Amino acid sequence: xxxxxxxxxxxxxxxxxxxxxxxxxxxxxxxxxxxxxxxxxxxxxxxxxxxxxxxxxxxxxxxxxxxxxxxxxxxxxxxxxxxxxxxxxxxxxxxxxxxxxxxxxxxxxxxxxxxxxxxxxxxxxxxxxxxxxxxxxxxxxxxxxxxxxxxxxxxxxxxxxxxxxxxxxxxxxxxxxxxxxxxxxxxxxxxxxxxxxxxxxxxxxxxxxxxxxxxxxxxxxxxxxxxxxxxxxxxxxxxxxxxxxxxxxxxxxxxxxxxxxxxxxxxxxxxxxxxxxxxxxxxxxxxxxx
Numbered sequence: 047x048x049x050x051x052x053x054x055x056x057x058x059x060x061x062x063x064x065x066x067x068x069x070x071x072x073x074x075x076x077x078x079x080x081x082x083x084x085x086x087x088x089x090x091x092x093x094x095x096x097x098x099x100x101x102x103x104x105x106x107x108x109x110x111x112x113x114x115x116x117x118x119x120x121x122x123x124x125x126x127x128x129x130x131x132x133x134x135x136x137x138x139x140x141x142x143x144x145x146x147x148x149x150x151x152x153x154x155x156x157x158x159x160x161x162x163x164x165x166x167x168x169x170x171x172x173x174x175x176x177x178x179x180x181x182x183x184x185x186x187x188x189x190x191x192x193x194x195x196x197x198x199x200x201x202x203x204x205x206x207x208x209x210x211x212x213x214x215x216x217x218x219x220x221x222x223x224x225x226x227x228x229x230x231x232x233x234x235x236x237x238x239x240x241x242x243x244x245x246x247x248x249x250x251x252x253x254x255x256x257x258x259x260x261x262x263x264x265x266x267x268x269x270x271x272x273x274x275x276x277x278x279x280x281x282x283x284x285x286x287x288x289x290x291x292x293x294x295x296x297x298x299x300x301x302x303x304x305x306x307x308x309x310x311x312x313x314x315x316x317x318x319x320x321x322x323x324x325x326x327x328x329x330x331x332x333x334x335x336x
Contacts, residue, residue, distance in 0.1 A: 123330060128198070129160070193335060200232050307325070
């Protein structure tokens with residue numbers, strides 16, 4: 047009897063890949079996890095000063111929300127949300143401003159268009175355009191453009207990594223490696239397995255999209271230090287993706303920390319951003335000179 051052909055690595059079926067890459071399968075109540083984001087985000091908007099839906103690009107989806115720190119010339123954290131490029135919005139993640147704002151960090155939460163209305167190529171362009179907008183304009187909102195860190199969760203981790211790898215001088219006329227730190231949660235750094243997953247009808251991957259948008263394949267020397275992390279309770283593929291990207295980052299001579307966050311899964315791994323005393327907020331503050 048012949049062996050089943052492999053779709054990706056040792057995985058022979060979509061069900062096997064979905065078991066690794068569908069985070070909802072690993073938690074008891076996915077709806078409750080989403081309610082947490084929405085409810086705490088509402089609390090954040092009620093508690094914190096906020097400028098919402100500021101355009102950074104020409105389309106209606108290209109907006110961002112700014113949660114300014116109390117003091118002027120504050121360092122800045124740019125957060126890019128997840129949702130596998132096809133769901134959710136910046137408004138669902140206002141919660142990530144709570145911890146940084148308490149530490150004196152201005153937080154910017156990025157919105158972007160979603161698949162299948164646009165491609166992952168276009169979403170990557172939008173994420174980079176949002177970071178470029180912050181670097182150019184955050185001074186008008188009390189932020190310090192020389193102290194900007196980027197972060198993201200899940201698909202947002204992918205987009206944050208793609209932002210690190212942008213040719214800033216060539217494409218944007220900005221200094222090379224203009225970011226002070228990168229906080230990457232449960233990112234997707236090699237897109238190939240998702241081509242064989244339940245997501246494919248929505249994200250429509252092909253060889254070109256995968257090649258152009260897989261950060262592990264694109265790593266270059268970069269002066270920005272990164273913490274690559276994931277939830278310790280997540281699937282082995284999320285751990286492997288993070289480890290492979292961090293190894294490439296280190297191999298290129300770049301500074302990286304690689305460690306999971308204990309007792310968290312895919313949805314709770316970013317809860318530390320709600321707490322100024324958490325390890326992720328302390329790491330962020332240190333990279334931003336606080």
